[in-house]
Amino acid sequence: MNSISRRRFLKISGATIATAAILTGASKTLVKGADKINKEKVKGIQKIPTYCDLCFWKCGAIAYLKDGELWKVEGNPMDPLSKGRLCPRGTGGVGAHYDEDRLKTPLIRKNLRGEEKWVEVTWDEAFDFIADKMNKIKNQYGPESVALFSHGIGGNFIKHLLRAYGSPNETAPSFAQCRGPREVGFELTFGDVVGSPERTDIENTKCLVLIGSHLGENMHNTQVQEFSHAVQKGASIIVVDPRFSVAASKAKFYLPIKPGTDLALLLAWMGVIVREKLYDADYIAKYGYGFDKFAAEVSHYTPEWAYIETGIEPELIVETAREMARYKPATLVHPGRHATWYGDDTQRSRAIALLNALLGSWGRKGGFYVPYSFSIPKYPYPPYPELKKEPLDNPGGKYPFATGEQISTGIREATITGQPYPIKGWFVYGTNLMQALPNRDETIKAIQNLDLMVVVDVVPSEIAGWADVVLPESVYLERYDDLNTSPFREGFVGIRQPVIDEPNDQKPNWWIAKKLAEKLGLGNYFPWKDVEEYLDTRLKAAGLSLDELKKVGIVKAPERPIYFEDGVEPEFPTPSGKIEFYSDQLAQAGFDPVPRYTKHEQPPEGYFRLLYGRAPVHTFSKTQSNPLLRDMMSENELWINADMAAKIGIKNGQKVRLRNQDGVVSDAIKVKTTERIRRDCVYMVHGFGQKSRQLRSTYKKGASDAELITKYNTDPLMGGTAMNVNFVTIEAEV
Amino acid sequence: MPRYGMVIDTKKCVGCQDCVVACKTENNIPEGYNRDWIVTEVKGKFPTVQMEIRTERCNHCSNTPCVSCCPTGASHIHEFGGIVLVDHEMCIGCKACVEACPYDARYIHPDGYADKCTFCINRVEKGQNPACVEVCPTHCMYFGDLDDPNSEVSKLLQSRKWHVNLPDAGTEPNIFYLI
Numbered sequence: 001m002n003s004i005s006r007r008r009f010l011k012i013s014g015a016t017i018a019t020a021a022i023l024t025g026a027s028k029t030l031v032k033g034a035d036k037i038n039k040e041k042v043k044g045i046q047k048i049p050t051y052c053d054l055c056f057w058k059c060g061a062i063a064y065l066k067d068g069e070l071w072k073v074e075g076n077p078m079d080p081l082s083k084g085r086l087c088p089r090g091t092g093g094v095g096a097h098y099d100e101d102r103l104k105t106p107l108i109r110k111n112l113r114g115e116e117k118w119v120e121v122t123w124d125e126a127f128d129f130i131a132d133k134m135n136k137i138k139n140q141y142g143p144e145s146v147a148l149f150s151h152g153i154g155g156n157f158i159k160h161l162l163r164a165y166g167s168p169n170e171t172a173p174s175f176a177q178c179r180g181p182r183e184v185g186f187e188l189t190f191g192d193v194v195g196s197p198e199r200t201d202i203e204n205t206k207c208l209v210l211i212g213s214h215l216g217e218n219m220h221n222t223q224v225q226e227f228s229h230a231v232q233k234g235a236s237i238i239v240v241d242p243r244f245s246v247a248a249s250k251a252k253f254y255l256p257i258k259p260g261t262d263l264a265l266l267l268a269w270m271g272v273i274v275r276e277k278l279y280d281a282d283y284i285a286k287y288g289y290g291f292d293k294f295a296a297e298v299s300h301y302t303p304e305w306a307y308i309e310t311g312i313e314p315e316l317i318v319e320t321a322r323e324m325a326r327y328k329p330a331t332l333v334h335p336g337r338h339a340t341w342y343g344d345d346t347q348r349s350r351a352i353a354l355l356n357a358l359l360g361s362w363g364r365k366g367g368f369y370v371p372y373s374f375s376i377p378k379y380p381y382p383p384y385p386e387l388k389k390e391p392l393d394n395p396g397g398k399y400p401f402a403t404g405e406q407i408s409t410g411i412r413e414a415t416i417t418g419q420p421y422p423i424k425g426w427f428v429y430g431t432n433l434m435q436a437l438p439n440r441d442e443t444i445k446a447i448q449n450l451d452l453m454v455v456v457d458v459v460p461s462e463i464a465g466w467a468d469v470v471l472p473e474s475v476y477l478e479r480y481d482d483l484n485t486s487p488f489r490e491g492f493v494g495i496r497q498p499v500i501d502e503p504n505d506q507k508p509n510w511w512i513a514k515k516l517a518e519k520l521g522l523g524n525y526f527p528w529k530d531v532e533e534y535l536d537t538r539l540k541a542a543g544l545s546l547d548e549l550k551k552v553g554i555v556k557a558p559e560r561p562i563y564f565e566d567g568v569e570p571e572f573p574t575p576s577g578k579i580e581f582y583s584d585q586l587a588q589a590g591f592d593p594v595p596r597y598t599k600h601e602q603p604p605e606g607y608f609r610l611l612y613g614r615a616p617v618h619t620f621s622k623t624q625s626n627p628l629l630r631d632m633m634s635e636n637e638l639w640i641n642a643d644m645a646a647k648i649g650i651k652n653g654q655k656v657r658l659r660n661q662d663g664v665v666s667d668a669i670k671v672k673t674t675e676r677i678r679r680d681c682v683y684m685v686h687g688f689g690q691k692s693r694q695l696r697s698t699y700k701k702g703a704s705d706a707e708l709i710t711k712y713n714t715d716p717l718m719g720g721t722a723m724n725v726n727f728v729t730i731e732a733e734v
Numbered sequence: 735m736p737r738y739g740m741v742i743d744t745k746k747c748v749g750c751q752d753c754v755v756a757c758k759t760e761n762n763i764p765e766g767y768n769r770d771w772i773v774t775e776v777k778g779k780f781p782t783v784q785m786e787i788r789t790e791r792c793n794h795c796s797n798t799p800c801v802s803c804c805p806t807g808a809s810h811i812h813e814f815g816g817i818v819l820v821d822h823e824m825c826i827g828c829k830a831c832v833e834a835c836p837y838d839a840r841y842i843h844p845d846g847y848a849d850k851c852t853f854c855i856n857r858v859e860k861g862q863n864p865a866c867v868e869v870c871p872t873h874c875m876y877f878g879d880l881d882d883p884n885s886e887v888s889k890l891l892q893s894r895k896w897h898v899n900l901p902d903a904g905t906e907p908n909i910f911y912l913i
């Protein structure tokens with residue numbers, strides 16, 4: 001994150017004023033400058049409720065128009081997620097509408113893939129082109145040979161289209177490249193996933209443990225609000241991170257762990273809690289399965305042993321274990337979100353689940369609550385065609401615990417090999433696969449085997465550069481989307497509705513899906529006239545009305561208890577029906593029934609481990625061209641320990657390039673020498689160093705961690721790709 | 735007459751810059767310029783590090799070098815709440831106040847006048863909080879009347895330890911940081 005002092009900021013802006021003035025005349029403000037504005041300009045202030053799309057959290061928001069022009073977006077006070085306050089990205093939401101780099105019209109590739117040379121076409125021409133290719137693929141290979149990569153709620157209508165077309169292959173990098181190991185680790189233990197939004201009761205916790213989870217920098221609005229609430233109430237905070245994160249600065253205990261050794265710490269903590277009998281014995285007696293076998297296994301792990309692995313003093317391990325036990329069951333060991341680190345991530349997540357189980361926090365106030373959602377019936381669509389082939393992301397159940405969602409890299413693999421059957425078409429909705437998947441070469445190799453690649457996005461992301469057809473979507477402020485009924489502390493339904501017209505020829509995803517369906521002869525799957533009719537049908541079935549929801553934005557379900565102590569019936573849908581301290585299903589599949597420590601490779605002499613993370617003003621690689629957010633942070637920096645920088649002779653602010661173990665060299669990135677990181681690793685914010693030439697405002701600004709992630713370890717349980725396994729050297733720019 | 739000020743809890747601020755973005759949209763601040771900003775102060779050697787994160791802006795000082803140096807009277811103390819303001823019409827963009835402010839709180843707007851935080855006076859007059867205070871997801875900023883002993887800001891200053899920026903500059907700032 002840029003922590004710009006006023007003085008420095010003035011210097012930077014001072015240098016650019018002259019050119020800016022020449023280019024734009026006088027002041028360039030955000031509210032001017034769109035190519036087209038609302039047809040009917042209503043005088044005065046209009047407030048229109050909607051929900052945010054700057055990330056997947058989907059906070060309830062209110063958009064303001066001033067004299068018919070988009071002014072600002074604020075939180076909807078009715079919304080349980082935002083509680084009336086958005087995060088910085090959400091507040092910068094208007095920048096998405098005014099982004100000059102937006103896609104404006106459908107494009108068809110002119111020449112070679114990846115060359116970014118395009119012909120502008122009409123929607124009709126684009127749909128004809130796509131439908132023709134899709135029909136050919138269907139005839140030659142079958143409909144299963146088109147796969148969908150999609151992220152966020154906007155993908156719903158396109159998912160529906162591809163299911164109607166007959167494909168079972170749909171995935172998102174948010175599983176195998178992100179939270180998959182966590183969901184599987186918790187499901188193996190409690191029989192249920194953590195979910196999104198996380199069911200973490202941070203607000204009421206008395207002791208919060210964050211392991212490599214930098215809340216505050218990772219800006220999931222509700223969690224950050226609850227985190228600050230916990231800080232204010234004096235909750236004990238324990239932070240484990242190789243980097244002195246923002247959260248670490250709020251913590252009572254900071255544990256500067258050696259990367260790759262988190263499981264050793266978790267096992268040692270459990271060892272202390274078991275040996276000193278600090279666990280919640282009643283809870284375990286009631287709900288636990290296989291506790292004795294588990295206890296026998298973990299009691300071998302001592303703080304002294306863990307010290308050698310992790311570099312954390314044994315006394316600190318003991319003290320923090322006791323601290324967690326002191327506040328049980330209102331102790332929350334946060335499961336994190338981006339959990340694909342070293343390759344044994346499901347087992348590490350399971351260890352986190354087990355530590356919570358020892359403390360009795362699942363289902364308890366201050367631990368993990370039991371969420372519920374407003375149930376809104378699905379639209380009564382005709383049944384999908386019968387599938388002739390299974391999904392191919394996980395052939396032969398190679399990853400036996402890859403449940404619930406599909407493995408994106410599995411689909412990529414099948415596209416390369418043509419096994420178990422060929423994949424000839426990719427639809428990519430709202431996910432920049434070049435930054436999300438490890439090893440770009442493999443992605444490019446897969447793309448070369450395709451007969452059709454369609455990208456639907458709002459900006460020309462790097463993956464769009466590789467497409468055959470690019471379809472420009474309206475941003476969230478310009479479109480309706482599906483209803484948000486996320487499970488949470490309170491059930492609710494939220495609406496996204498247009499507040500302003502698209503500036504060019506962009507179209508909403510529902511329209512894209514419906515029109516393309518009609519071209520494909522699948523119009524019967526989109527029997528509604530427009531999305532309002534679709535939404536109203538769903539809402540009416542739940543006793544609500546579209547008109548009413550459009551006015552208020554959010555309707556809540558009646559209150560319900562969310563803790564065991566308040567009457568929620570404890571349920572553990574595991575094979576034993578209990579919390580599985582010992583997992584027979586893991587043992588049967590040939591895995592450790594209780595997690596065991598494996599040593600991970602450490603960087604060789606002269607190399608650093610490459611770590612990456614989040615900044616509060618950006619979401620993945622999708623917001624860098626938003627003028628408001630770009631103004632907050634326009635490039636990333638390379639964090640390096642100050643002593644280490646002095647040792648290798650690099651200075652603060654200097655530009656360097658990174659070279660990874662496979663010889664890949666990054667774009668130039670500015671060094672930030674700091675006391676906030678260990679000596680054996682370097683850190684950068686994800687999402688920069690973008691290579692799409694059409695993203696003029698952010699092209700090659702900073703360096704791309706994704707480009708350097710050529711190596712990955714695969715989690716044997718669920719196929720997650722662990723990406724914290726790349727080592728880099730630093731080369732000064734001359 | 736109230737005397738407006740801000741009390742900011744550095745224990746809660748995460749430096750997310752939401753306050754900065756909110757100011758920019760609320761007040762239509764041009765690209766490349768900010769009325770508020772974040773400072774991160776790090777002390778110590780890894781791993782025993784201490785860090786304070788602060789959101790900063792014009793301190794609406796009680797003793798104002800920026801006002802006394804202004805040749806046209808554009809910079810002035812508003813009768814409403816003691817807020818320090820610039821009259822854009824009267825300002826000739828001479829930069830005297832930009833130089834005089836020890837906090838670097840002012841900049842010259844591309845349209846040619848000195849600009850800075852106004853405590854969102856247009857909102858405050860309507861009984862609302864400044865935009866930055868209203869948006870902050872950690873609720874770490876408090877706005878109110880420092881002369882009213884029962885206001886939240888006064889109570890916080892009585893009950894917690896605090897500091898101001900550059901106390902030696904003699905400007906008597908009205909933004910306080912809880913530690």
Ligand code: SF4
Pocket residue numbers: 052053054055056057058059082085086087088089090091219220221222
């Ligand atoms: S967390 Fe921020 S970006 Fe995500 S939905 Fe909420 S306000 Fe929008």
Ligand code: SF4
Pocket residue numbers: 746747748749750751752753754772789869870871872873874875
């Ligand atoms: S919005 Fe609040 S938490 Fe975020 S930087 Fe500003 S003061 Fe700090």
Ligand code: SF4
Pocket residue numbers: 791792793794795798799800801818834835836837838839840850905
């Ligand atoms: S902070 Fe600077 S601009 Fe603001 S009142 Fe004080 S001296 Fe004047």
